[in-house]
Amino acid sequence: MSTSKIYNFMGLRKLATAFSALLLVISIASLAINGLKFGLDFTGGSLVELGYEKAPDLNLIRDQLKGAGYDDAVVQTFGTPTDILIRLGQDHDPKLGDKVLSALQEGQDQTIELRRNEFVGAQVGEELREQGGLGMLLALFMIMVYVAFRFQIKFSVGAVAALIHDVLIVLGFFSVFQQDFDLTVLAAVLAVIGYSLNDTIVVSDRIRENFRMMRKATATEIMNASLTQTLDRTLVTSLTTLLVLVALALVGGEMIHGFAMALLVGVVIGTYSSIYVAANVLLMMGICKEDLMPPEEKEEVVDELP
Known part of the structure; x- marks a missing residue:
């Protein structure tokens, strides 16, 4: 010892x-x-996928979405730096993707493409x-x-x-x-x-x-x-x-x-x-x-x- x-x-x-x-x-x-x-993985919500011409600033995207009233938005890259996935905790809206695209397009010097607008159900x-x-x-x-x-x-x-x-x-x-x-x-x-x-x-x-x-x-x-x-x-x-x-x-x-x-x-x-x-x-x-x-x-x- x-x-x-x-x-x-x-x-x-x-x-x-x-x-x-x-x-x-x-x-x-x-x-x-x-x-x-609980986050969207558990509660369900909407997914919006966007395509940028060049890699955007994720913090700027978050600020733009908050300014448009989407306070709970989760923004991340998806595969490549120019592919952006946005998760929103709200009910399905067929026009949600267009609304998000419109909010983000303001003040941008590049074209943004809407690629996906889906809803993940609560089940x-x-x-x-x-x-x-x-x-x-x-x-x-x-x-x-x-x-x-x-x-x-x-x-x-x-x-x-x-x-x-x-x-x-x-x-x-x-x-x-x-x-x-x-x-x-x-x-x-x-x-x-x-x-x-x-x-x-x-x-x-x-x-x-x-x-x-x-x-x-x-x-x-x-x-x-x-x-x-x-x-x-x-x-x-x-x-x-x-x-x-x-x-x-x-x-x-x-x-x-x-x-x-x-x-x-x-x-x-x-x-x-x-x-x-x-x-x-x-x-x-x-x-x-x-x-x-x-x-x-x-x-x-x-x-x-x-």
């Missing part, structure tokens, strides 16, 4: 429990009262919403099975508790601040599950190892030693990931802003939960050395023939 300083992480477990409970109450209350601000959005939710539940169930098989059932409960904690807080963040929740954000939430699980697995592996090596230590001491030993790895991984996500959130553009923000919140809260949720749940469930001891092999008694 190393003689380096061991941090008393579990000394703050009651404060951490209260903090997590507060975040969860705020998240669940906001989800119940405000709900999520499609409803199916995407249901399948996304079912996919998330299936992911959590499979994770619970995997962790129980690799470690022990108490580790499984702790890992899934941490993942549910992370997912609810990320969803609560989008509900409280009413940011658009679309398929890219859903993909980020699933990525948060993977990131948080990886961190929790690393910590759990060290906890299991130390339970078998530190025979005279208490469960709390083993938790503190394990978390201290994995702290450097956790911080280096989290900080390097955060550097990329901050850059994406600031200069990545509108299309991936929600994705970057979801991962940003998820990585921060996932790092916290791998220390103060998963390990805390193990202590609450009374994890002990006997839980991790391999089962004794029963010796078979063979009757001797006379």
Whole structure:
């Protein structure tokens, strides 16, 4: 065992429990009262595709559309820099494409071609919403099975508790601040599950190892030693990931802003939960050395023939 300083992480477990409970109450209350601000992927809406002669300024297009009354317009390139796809959250209007084209043509020194004006019905959005939710539940169930098989059932409960904690807080963040929740954000939430699980697995592996090596230590001491030993790895991984996500959130553009923000919140809260949720749940469930001891092999008694 190393003689380096061991941090008393579990000394703050009651404060951490209260903090997590507060975040969860705020998240669940906001989800119940405000709900999520679903994007067009889930709610349905209109799609308008335009063709420019040369690559336009997307920010200028957004400003023009806001000036024309289309405040919820999502503008992105489609295939090439001169192909522009505009998504609008409103009912189908056969003349919508012409109205958008007219609004954007003002002040332009190039010809704009209307290529497509379609409507994505609400039924499609409803199916995407249901399948996304079912996919998330299936992911959590499979994770619970995997962790129980690799470690022990108490580790499984702790890992899934941490993942549910992370997912609810990320969803609560989008509900409280009413940011658009679309398929890219859903993909980020699933990525948060993977990131948080990886961190929790690393910590759990060290906890299991130390339970078998530190025979005279208490469960709390083993938790503190394990978390201290994995702290450097956790911080280096989290900080390097955060550097990329901050850059994406600031200069990545509108299309991936929600994705970057979801991962940003998820990585921060996932790092916290791998220390103060998963390990805390193990202590609450009374994890002990006997839980991790391999089962004794029963010796078979063979009757001797006379």
